[in-house]
Amino acid sequence: MQPDTPTPHVFPTARRPGELLFAMLFLGLSVLLLAQIGWQTQWLPGKGLAAQPRTWPFIGLAGMVLFGALHLLATRRVRRTPGRWAEALVWVRSLEFVAWYLAYVFSVPYLGYLPATLIFCVSLTWRCGYRGRFALVSAAGFGLGVVLFFRTALAAKIPGGAIYELLPAPLNSFFLTYF
């Protein structure tokens, strides 16, 4: 954020690559949703406009279409910034981490919060390229800290893992309560 001019500008002043693509996708989705309004909302006879269930979805979607169209036009008028598809590829790359997150979420009811968190932290750290002992131990320590803070101290609502059923009875109940 090294200032390039003495005049402050906290607001972005240039278009980023991929903005036109985003504007097109957003407008397309808005039009598609607006086209469904007759099917997805109701118009109740004898009620005023303000009380109609259709009014607010219409306001939201009409605004999305109007501003979306104007935004698209404005984006088109600005000089094209190269790298649109490279940018789209970055968006797609984020899906890998969505998959990591969902795998973590899905594994909790089976493995339990503590084991799932430890495995998640260490393996994602490994995946990110931090493969030294210090990084991996830090990741495990961090995972343990998160579980101790949220599950053990604050008793956050997380179901016990199915794997805990394999533990001996006293240990099973301890793990179900605290981890």
Next chain:
Amino acid sequence: MDLFLSSLEILARWDVFAALVVGSVGGVIVGAMPGVGAAVAIAILLPATFSLEPIVGLTALLGIYGSSMFGGAIPAILINTPGTPVNALTTYDGYPMTRRGEARRALSLAYGASFFGGIFAILCLILLAPVLASIAPMFGAREIFLAALLGIVLVVLTHRGQILAAGMLVCFGIFLKTVGLEGTAYTQRYTFGQTWLASGVDLIVVVLGIFALSQAFFLLTQRDTTYELPPVKGKFLQGLTEIFKYKRLATVGSGFGVICGMIPGVGEFMSQFLSYSYAQRTSKTPDLFGKGNPEGIVASEAANNSVPPAAMIPLLALGIPGEELTAMMLSVFYVHNVIPGPQLFRDQMDFVLALYIALFVLNVLVILFLMTSTNILMQVMRIPSRFLGMMILTFSLIGVYSLRNSLTDCAIAAGFGVFGFILKRLDLPTSPVILGIVLGGLMETKLRTAMTRVNSPLDFIDRPIAFILFAMIILAIGLHITTHLRNRAKDKAHA
């Protein structure tokens, strides 16, 4: 006096004080980590606070909100990267000072200005509280509708250079709020026959996706940046007194912060921008701005730190959040069935005052913490960004999953995470979506209530406050159009 004692009684509990300490210190740490910020931290902690009492949960969140900007100044000054987006202007003069070897002085000035701004805003609010308590009951359904509409208009207009994007995103938020079972006739809206959509899209799930998960994806897909930390030597206390050399700037900057904080939808960006511009305009050395002028640091830090207390005004008095962080806090009130609005000011003034006193204590705690721990705190900037991404992703599970143990919620949050990630990559604003959800829902309810009592559209603005609000909406739009046309004419003349 009874009111003051009763509010002190609310605060004088170990759990409230512990929440305040944890929130304040946590907020500074979070603020000092570039790439995390208060929005991410509040989004993650929000569901955890639902199990706490409202005053405990709110003081913790308030701690993070009020102290993150103190912490955000540290990386802004030392490594030229604002810890929170609202510390952006601090980089202009803070970093050049660091390069001159004046890091400690720049930090002291930032702490002093932030402290001054925070205390100034709290004093203003305490003085204003009786006035607010008498005005708040004059707000009926139509006034709240118009105040929310003013908020929507200002949210859009204050996103300079991105008005169209802000407009489409605020409308997206309004649409999202309508999805699910509608409250009066109980008809389904945009559920596409899916049972999981019948209960609507939960605000917390959207908030976690757009703020926390998106930030994690953003950090995980980036290359690590390594920062060279400059040495910071000397006593901070000496530097803190230097703020008195810039009393006028600090006072005017804090004034801008209070005014901008009180108006829904305006917030920190506008206040620091106005304050910085004022400082530059009135300075004896305007040429030094952007090159390490201490006046620049004082102007931006005093302005941004006076916003959080002021932003509590529309939230508490009218139930209208001014920006995304207060929108998140609103959900804590709702979960505990404490409905912010005129009734809260009328019936639970001690609770409101207790929050103000909590803000005061928070500022004192933070300044003490910063004076003693800045050198240790600097080490958090060494955490690599992708490791930070992993940490946020791990925290996010508890945020979404502990709401109702729903895997669907996690999947929806991940979807909004990708949406927020794209917005961040494109430098588009995320706060309009959240404000659209909160203010859109409020406007629908209030409009329905108001319309049962009016016969014509003109009846809607026949009360003084409703008329003033309506006039402000027209004025804001009119001023924006006039300025836009004037700028265009100026550009044409230059071309």
